[in-house]
Structure formats: C-alpha cells, structure tokens
Amino acid sequence: MKIALLGYGKMGKMIEQIAISRNHEIIAKIDNEFTSKDIAGADVAIDFSVPSAAFGNITSCLENGVPVISGTTGWLDNYDKAVDLCHRQKGAFIYASNFSLGVNIFFQLNEYLARMMSNLEEYQVSMEEIHHTQKLDAPSGTAITLAEGIIKNSSKTGWQLDKAGDNEIPITAKRIENVPGTHSIRYSGKVDDIEITHTAHSREGFALGAVIAAEWIIGKTGVFSMKDVLNLD
Incomplete structure (x- = not known):
C-alpha cells in the first residue's frame, strides 16, 4: 500500500x-x-x-x-x-x-455505561482529559466524542469546558508535559462514585x-x- x-x-x-x-x-x-x-x-x-x-x-x-x-x-x-x-x-x-483500538472500545463502553446510568438521578456525570502541553485544542476531540456518546444515551443536552449547567456535562482539560492522553468519566453520587478511565502509554x-x-x-x-x-x- x-x-x-x-x-x-x-x-x-x-x-x-x-x-x-x-x-x-x-x-x-x-x-x-x-x-x-x-x-x-x-x-x-x-x-x-x-x-x-x-x-x-x-x-x-x-x-x-x-x-x-x-x-x-x-x-x-x-x-x-x-x-x-x-x-x-x-x-x-x-x-x-x-x-486507538483501545479508545474505540472505550467509546462503546462509555455509551453502554451512559445508558445504564441515564435513569439514576442520584449520580452526576463529569469528565476529565489530560494531554501533553503541545495539544492545540481543548477539550480534546476524544473528550468531545465521549461527551456526544453520553448525550446520545442520556438526558444531557450539551457539554461545557469547566463550569456547566444542570443539563450539561462539565469537562476539565489539563495540559501536562509528556502525557499522551488520559480520559476519565465519573458518575459521582452521595454514597459512591463510578469511574471509567482510558490511559494511553504512548502515541x-x-x-x-x-x-x-x-x-x-x-x-x-x-x-x-x-x-x-x-x-x-
């Protein structure tokens, strides 16, 4: 080829x-x-x-x-x-x-979890992404895809960087030297948290x-x- x-x-x-x-x-x-x-x-x-x-x-x-x-x-x-x-x-x-093959499996896992959590009002969803300092856009495209997967499978209507409204997903974007990419989705409740994370070790x-x-x-x-x-x- x-x-x-x-x-x-x-x-x-x-x-x-x-x-x-x-x-x-x-x-x-x-x-x-x-x-x-x-x-x-x-x-x-x-x-x-x-x-x-x-x-x-x-x-x-x-x-x-x-x-x-x-x-x-x-x-x-x-x-x-x-x-x-x-x-x-x-x-x-x-x-x-x-x-990344692993990230694309993670996308599917994210949508499946969002469907499971969609009727549980006790939990609030949020996201964090961490990338290297040369990353030009924030949030990352991967984080946006993850947010869209949650929106498609829940009552959420959008996302915002940092502060978000009641019906939006807050995304925190961090830039740290030599981090290829880490994405975490957390459902926080009064009695416990549920979190899924994908961590890339290299490009x-x-x-x-x-x-x-x-x-x-x-x-x-x-x-x-x-x-x-x-x-x-």
Whole structure:
C-alpha cells in the first residue's frame, strides 16, 4: 500500500514507522500546502496535520480520488462539507477523534455505561482529559466524542469546558508535559462514585489504529468510522 502522509510531526513519524513495519510504502511526507502531483500514485492519504489545514487536505484528496484517513481534531465545523464532498466524488473518508483500538472500545463502553446510568438521578456525570502541553485544542476531540456518546444515551443536552449547567456535562482539560492522553468519566453520587478511565502509554496505539483504518478503507466507497473498521456495531 502506498501512503501519503499529510502532516509530518510526531504522529506522522510514528505512522511512518508502523506503516513500514507492516510492509507499506510512504510516497509523500507533506507538512505544507500540496498539489495533486504530490499525492499522485497514493493508494491512501493519512492526515495528522493541524486544524487550519485539515479540511483543505481532505478536500484535495477527495477531489483527486485518494481515500483519506483524518485524525486531526479542531476542524469539525467543516465536517459536514467533507461528508457531502465525499459522497459527490464517490470517494472514501474516515475521520476519528482517536484511532486507538483501545479508545474505540472505550467509546462503546462509555455509551453502554451512559445508558445504564441515564435513569439514576442520584449520580452526576463529569469528565476529565489530560494531554501533553503541545495539544492545540481543548477539550480534546476524544473528550468531545465521549461527551456526544453520553448525550446520545442520556438526558444531557450539551457539554461545557469547566463550569456547566444542570443539563450539561462539565469537562476539565489539563495540559501536562509528556502525557499522551488520559480520559476519565465519573458518575459521582452521595454514597459512591463510578469511574471509567482510558490511559494511553504512548502515541503508538493512535498510529497503529490509523494504519489499520487505511488498510481497511482500500477499495471502499463512502464515509466510515472506526466502528466500521473494528466491526463494533
């Protein structure tokens, strides 16, 4: 499989190592704007760029018939446009706030727990996420996905960073040196607390999941998620 890397920071370099270990070829490493020539011949593109570049990268790939995997967060105001473009171009696209296999299992566990807790008014839900100091957005895309999973399965209507209203989920975002990513959801009651936590030990899990998603999407048409890749539905 020939891969174009869009964004060649720490994640891009980790994806490169894992892709090569799985006998794939990196044909482009792009950190700035690019043209169709730069991704010509790619079987798939993997985007771990920056929020300001992600939508343009995805658009260029879809317009040039290159399936694209994106793990960049902070650009989702344009997500519906990317979906519409993918359908119009009969392309293939996966966005995930987190490609880690463990995190995607955690997403499912979070929704299951939210359904169990939805009628128990004795408990109040909250969330904490911790990332490295280079993390550009807060809360993390993973935290937002977790919050959306709770909202979908409970009476909560939204989330807020730090202080939240009665019907919202409060999210605390911390930035600490050299923390790949920790997400905790807590249901606090008068007599006890229930808490689930996912702790990443390195970026390797994120990179491996992105490469597995890239392998999976080859030959497919449509907009997909990691639930499709891992057959979690």
